[in-house]
Amino acid sequence: MPSVGTTRETSRPTQPASLDWTRRLLQVDTTSRETNLPLIDLVADELRAHGVEPVLVANEDGTKANLLATFPAADGTTTGGVVLSGHTDVVPVDGQDWSSGPFVPEIRDGRLYGRGTCDMKAFIGSVMTAVPRLSTTPLSEPVHLAFSYDEEVGCVGAVSLVDEIVERGLRPRACIVGEPTSMRVIRGHKSLTMIEVVFHGVAAHSSRTPHGVNAIEYAAQLVRFVRGVADGFRADGPFDEHYDVPFTTATVNQIAGGIAVNTVPAECSLTFEFRAVGAVDVDATVEAFRAEARRIEAAMREENPDARVEVSIGAQAPGLDTADDEDVIAFVTGLGAAASEEKVAYGTEAGLFQRAGIPTVVCGPGDIAQAHAPDEFVALEQIERCDELVDQLISHLTA
Secondary structure (H helix, E strand, O other), X not given: OOOOOEEXXXXXXOOOOOHHHHHHHHOOOOEXXXXXXXXXXXXXXXXXXXXXXXXXXXXXXXXXXXXXXXXXOOOOOOOOOEEEEEEOOEOOOOOOOOOOOOXXXXXXXXXXXXXXXXXXXXXXXXXXXXXXXXXXXXXXXXXXXXXXXXXXXXXXXXXXXXXXXXXXXXXXXXXXXXXXXXXXXXXXXXXXXXXXXXXXXXXXXXXXXXXXXXXXXXXXXXXXXXXHHHHHHHHHOOXXXXXXXXOOEEEEEEEEEOOOOOEEOOEEEEEEEEEEOOOOOHHXXXXXHHHXXXXXXXXXXXXXXXXXXXXXXXXXXXXXXXXXXXXXXXXXXXXXXXXXOOOEOOXXXXXXXXXXXXXXXXXXXXXXXHOOOOOOEEEHHHHHHHHHHHHHHHHHOEO
């Protein structure tokens, strides 16, 4: 496999074994708004070349796909075993100032730069580098590869991917989601709920405000309510001290409305999210926001019965809370990953696997502080550690 990308590194005696595969993955622009099929085809071709036919689970319009592949045990068993999971999409680079091309991988000072290096194509690169060995090793139990689309827009694709694992009766005993954790075993993260609200008022000339219903002003009431809920969680909990932000957060992050400075706005839309610790009742919290939206809608209709408010869930991903005595934690630390009591505030697809009854941890190369940033990078040392973990996994599973 030819090496691609640029290297400005001469002092390092060796490079990670998975560097070539990671570079190939980085060169494919899989920003969530784009298709991921070129990358999926690249992976699928490699799997087929080593005798494994992947299962592709497409989205509704066929522009994106998840990939599921199983390397069976030596006796042909496909149930049980270990899942290695990663998402193929990356966040946009729009408006960011990069020192090198975001989709032209480059090594500088012991780091590999490019969009998706740590989040999370280095992990997938380590897995793909192991495909030849996986295909020729007599395994004591199967290894499943699970690569998803649209994680970055709310863990959308992994829902059908996990459903496919369940429907096929694979029943894995462990799952490693390779998000960047600096190769520490992370057993918990918050849930994510994204809510979209559209306020439909009534337009009028701004000199005749009593004849209109100002959608922006009513939307502002919900903004204040969301902030009040957030302040309540911050002050009163519940708290989980394993997080660096040990309480549930809520924030309005997008808002749009109005067409002109002299027109009472007929529409305003906003999107907010909350990330909950495990002790919070997510459904009850969603209902609290819906109830406030209904109260605001009633007030709008007192001004004009045509006014209304629409509430929808934009995305929702469950949290992860793997018990500290679960076998998967000892299993992954035994492969060389670092033990940790820490939980992380950012979301992953791990909660979807756990909800399906698959014991799951998050463990992968790189630091989350580099994810989504300009000049995103992963240290080559981190890639090597991930390569070693995958190698140790195969050695452990050798029959």
